[in-house]
Amino acid sequence: MIVTTSGGAQLAPVNFFVQIPTHFQFVSVPGAPGGKGPILPVTNGNVLDLNGDIIVSNYCGVYENFAYEILDQQFNPLLNGTATGTEVFSNISVPPGPTPKVLTINFATQGWNDTQAWKGTYPTYCPAYNDHQSLDYGMTMTVGSTVYSLATIVHYTKGNFNGTLNVTSAITTP
Amino acid sequence: MKKLIVVAASFLMAWLAGAQTATNPTEETPQSHGSSGIVLPELQLRGSLSTMFAALVKEAGLSGGVATSNKGCFHGPEGSIFVSAGTSFDKAVAQVAMTRAASQWQLRDGVANLLPGGGAPPLLQVQVRSFTWDKATPVREVLDRLRQLPEVAEEASKLGLREAPLQGGASTICIRGDCSEKPKAETMLETDEGVSLFTVLNRVVQAHRGTVWNYSEYRCDNGTLFSLSVLSE
Numbered sequence: 001m002i003v004t005t006s007g008g009a010q011l012a013p014v015n016f017f018v019q020i021p022t023h024f025q026f027v028s029v030p031g032a033p034g035g036k037g038p039i040l041p042v043t044n045g046n047v048l049d050l051n052g053d054i055i056v057s058n059y060c061g062v063y064e065n066f067a068y069e070i071l072d073q074q075f076n077p078l079l080n081g082t083a084t085g086t087e088v089f090s091n092i093s094v095p096p097g098p099t100p101k102v103l104t105i106n107f108a109t110q111g112w113n114d115t116q117a118w119k120g121t122y123p124t125y126c127p128a129y130n131d132h133q134s135l136d137y138g139m140t141m142t143v144g145s146t147v148y149s150l151a152t153i154v155h156y157t158k159g160n161f162n163g164t165l166n167v168t169s170a171i172t173t174p
Numbered sequence: 175m176k177k178l179i180v181v182a183a184s185f186l187m188a189w190l191a192g193a194q195t196a197t198n199p200t201e202e203t204p205q206s207h208g209s210s211g212i213v214l215p216e217l218q219l220r221g222s223l224s225t226m227f228a229a230l231v232k233e234a235g236l237s238g239g240v241a242t243s244n245k246g247c248f249h250g251p252e253g254s255i256f257v258s259a260g261t262s263f264d265k266a267v268a269q270v271a272m273t274r275a276a277s278q279w280q281l282r283d284g285v286a287n288l289l290p291g292g293g294a295p296p297l298l299q300v301q302v303r304s305f306t307w308d309k310a311t312p313v314r315e316v317l318d319r320l321r322q323l324p325e326v327a328e329e330a331s332k333l334g335l336r337e338a339p340l341q342g343g344a345s346t347i348c349i350r351g352d353c354s355e356k357p358k359a360e361t362m363l364e365t366d367e368g369v370s371l372f373t374v375l376n377r378v379v380q381a382h383r384g385t386v387w388n389y390s391e392y393r394c395d396n397g398t399l400f401s402l403s404v405l406s407e
Contacts (some may be wrong), residue, residue: 029348053312054315056340057322061340063342069349094339096247096394098342099224099401100221100224101343101404101405102225102228102405103406104232104406105346108351109350109352111346111347115345117342118339120337121337121340124337125340140220142220142229145215145217145256146218147218147254
């Protein structure tokens with residue numbers, strides 16, 4: 001609550017709610033209803049993000065696109081301001097794991113697209129039988145000079161499981 | 175004893191100077207540079223050496239590239255650094271560089287590079303015969319083509335480097351408001367001939383302010399892996 005005075009007279013107190021980036025959740029966008037795109041096995045083809053841009057060409061493996069938005073401490077979307085997001089990967093079953101990326105997100109219009117893929121350039125680096133990886137995915141958001149570690153974690157698995165190419169995701173928000 | 179302290183102090187000062195001034199990682203990079211003249215707001219950086227560097231480069235409105243040679247099969251230790259308001263970009267980068275022993279940095283033509291103490295890793299020094307790229311194409315796609323150039327693949331093989339699994343990546347996406355497709359930028363082709371991969375990478379990010387390329391090597395059980403990716407865009 002902030003109390004202001006004008007000419008010595010106290011004005012009616014006003015409550016301010018300060019939104020803090022605290023969680024994230026799947027968000028529906030074209031190509032990823034409910035925040036999840038189709039599971040796409042690829043043999044000598046492209047890995048495309050949800051903007052339709054090529055991430056990798058001559059690929060061999062499997063991938064899936066996910067779309068996320070940031071929520072505040074009351075689980076409402078943040079609709080104003082800009083922050084720098086940094087990906088956090090942990091519990092990586094097959095190291096070294098993905099390189100964390102740094103993104104500038106304008107909350108008024110933007111969320112982010114995470115593309116989870118496994119494995120490499122055709123034909124040398126195709127996934128072998130039962131060649132797969134699991135990892136936990138999180139995000140920190142920096143607003144000004146304050147860093148917020150988002151509480152949400154997504155557990156991904158991806159690769160070849162008993163001969164089937166698959167990607168799974170399980171989102172946990174405490 | 176006094177003499178020993180003086181010698182040690184001189185060595186330390188020389189080492190710090192080495193960490194904070196530009197070096198010559200490839201034949202095409204400058205010997206030195208002046209101050210960037212960029213002053214930063216208060217910042218709290220957290221993460222690996224690469225992500226902290228990328229955040230700084232973005233904040234400074236520059237482009238950049240970072241190369242790391244990891245002793246193990248991991249991204250390297252994480253840390254955090256507080257940058258007080260009014261700190262110069264040069265000083266802040268030096269602060270980041272010093273979190274990992276034997277890192278050096280340089281700034282040229284709006285592109286900042288953070289490199290291992292020995293300079294650009296050998297694969298980044300491979301000569302690219304001819305590479306034509308479009309400034310309007312997203313950097314990730316351009317880097318994917320560079321990685322697959324025959325001379326790069328051949329050099330990687332000679333150096334005993336294997337490709338690290340390509341695991342996708344993240345990018346911002348429109349989720350509300352006017353998400354209609356923006357008109358594509360006009361094609362602007364560039365051709366680089368007979369220059370190092372390092373130079374081409376810098377030229378590509380120079381055309382996309384705020385973009386940082388990342389080259390990493392990892393010592394894993396199945397050999398030395400390398401990855402070439404975009405750290406921020």
